[in-house]
Amino acid sequence: ARSLAKKMTVLYSLAKGQLSKQHHYDFGLRALKSVLVMAGQLKRDTPQFSEDLVLMRALRDMNMPKFIYEDVPLFRGLLQDLFPGANIKRVVNRQLKSAVVSQLDEEGFRHDDRPTFNKQVDKVMQLYETMRTRHSTMVVGPTAGGKSLIIETLAKAQSSEKGFGVKTSLFPMNAKALTLPELYGVMDPVTRDWTDGLISKTFRELNKPLAPGVEEARYIVFDGDVDALWIEDMNSVMDDNKTLTLPNGERIRLEDHCKLLFEVGDLQFASPATVSRCGMVFVDPKDLRHRPYYFRWMMMR
Structure with missing residues (x-):
């Protein structure tokens, strides 16, 4: 849990520093909380996945919708750096x-x-x-x-x-x-x-x-x-x-x-x-x- 928490905070601090400045971007505590809520839902729905994969998926699915066209590949790169080899397909209803x-x-x-x-x-x-x-x-x-x-x-x-x-x-x-x-x-x-x-x-x-x-x-x-x-x-x-x-x-x-x-x-x-x-x-x-x-x-x- 400690290593995952560190990855999460590092990702948000890097995103805040490297992505473009947009009025609708927010990387504060409420954004962190919503990711954790979604990660909890995903863990209950798919208990077979490891916590690394669940957190990576929650971070991707909660943040990707708000990014502009140019910032999407940058955020994907940050995710790949922090979760190397963790590649899971997007699962929808x-x-x-x-x-x-x-x-x-x-x-x-x-x-x-x-x-x-x-x-x-x-x-x-x-x-x-x-x-x-x-x-x-x-x-x-x-x-x-x-x-x-x-x-x-x-x-x-x-x-x-x-x-x-x-x-x-x-x-x-x-x-x-x-x-x-x-x-x-x-x-x-x-x-x-x-x-x-x-x-x-x-x-x-x-x-x-x-x-x-x-x-x-x-x-x-x-x-x-x-x-x-x-x-x-x-x-x-x-x-x-x-x-x-x-x-x-x-x-x-x-x-x-x-x-x-x-x-x-x-x-x-x-x-x-x-x-x-x-x-x-x-x-x-x-x-x-x-x-x-x-x-x-x-x-x-």
Whole structure:
């Protein structure tokens, strides 16, 4: 355990020093904790693998989704240096992957560039795996990278019979289109009457207990820029407290069937405290390129 802990801390310090500086990168304690949580899950699922392999796989699968195109080979090199000879194939949920492929096929998003299509399917799987260990996840990347498609495909694949058959609903909103009182609610200073905001109303409705025997997933999608003006009030929800505290003192707990998704172009205005609380999936248009757009345009004509 001591040698593995040293390898883990060395990897993170090297990654912090050698990889490019990005606003959505975080190599702090929360990132370490999420890797350990995933390693624990993998060890229980695959007890036949050694602890070296399990930790290497957890480090790879938890960190690769957030790296930009240029940093992926650098991180792979660091992993190979610290875990020489430890090479294990990426293992994903085959049932969900099959449902994702079928869903993209049905909607006309399959194209003849097979490596690019496989990357897009893998991004959906990366989002699913990140959301298993984090209840708040940010899908980051420039326009035309396929962020919306990945989120919608995951929701539809989980809902389908080929997937898990778990009804998955998306509740999108743009927080930057509203003022803070319209988002979180406001209390009249004279009458002391409380008026709900969009976030407080949505949270209360979605976090009501599910009926016995009912399986359902509800994702609140914040589609728009993230900045300290409105996101700081969500910090208590995004950390381990999982509780939204409103200006009137009411506390609403985030239940296990409800998760937060942020669809954002970049995080240059987000504080490090916010970035460290979320799982990250970076969607790079360099992985997608022009071929899928051209092929879909041809198919739709």
